[in-house]
């Protein structure tokens with residue numbers, strides 16, 4: 001029963017995240033105009049706006065103009081309930097679950113906005129950082145100092161790379177949005193899991209980058225949306241970071 005409620009809520013919350021992902025970078029109000037088709041701007045009545053189900057019934061096309069509906073919508077509507085279920089199994093209904101849920105929602109929004117627009121909006125990262133820093137007084141896993149250290153590590157390391165790129169190569173290899181995103185991640189996860197996030201995020205982005213260069217003929221100037229890689233990395237760090245780090249360190253412990 002609890003699962004059914006979580007799934008239903010996750011589907012609805014996912015379509016709300018879709019609204020934010022579409023409207024925030026375009027400066028459209030989140031609440032005001034009702035849902036509309038991005039192609040023909042036709043209003044979408046509620047019965048064509050049912051998460052996932054409408055997409056399947058309409059076969060991924062707008063009812064009015066026949067244009068394809070982006071695959072992003074069902075993907076977000078699917079990822080949102082799945083991640084909430086994972087969080088629920090791990091943390092059950094605790095305050096930490098609530099804040100993990102906010103954190104994960106922010107990650108999903110950031111990942112998709114970065115993918116489509118190559119920006120990571122301050123409207124998400126700055127209030128997020130402040131909220132999680134404040135929460136560190138109640139956070140059962142990290143204290144205030146660790147939250148500050150996480151912010152310093154996450155933001156500091158990326159800012160250093162940003163600065164070096166700018167000085168030596170005279171280009172923005174990274175955006176300051178990435179820096180602010182990692183400050184937010186650090187404020188919630190603390191320094192150790194933040195380093196872990198950076199490590200696997202960089203590894204994933206580098207792997208995809210090398211793949212694109214070798215097989216798709218992209219050149220080195222082709223820039224990847226780093227936030228899109230950092231986002232699932234931060235979720236992995238939140239869910240399984242402690243276990244993975246422990247297992248890894250145990251490899252070096254010889255009784």
Ligand SMILES: [Zn+2]
Pocket residue numbers: 037038039040041042062063064065066067
């Ligand atoms: Zn349309």
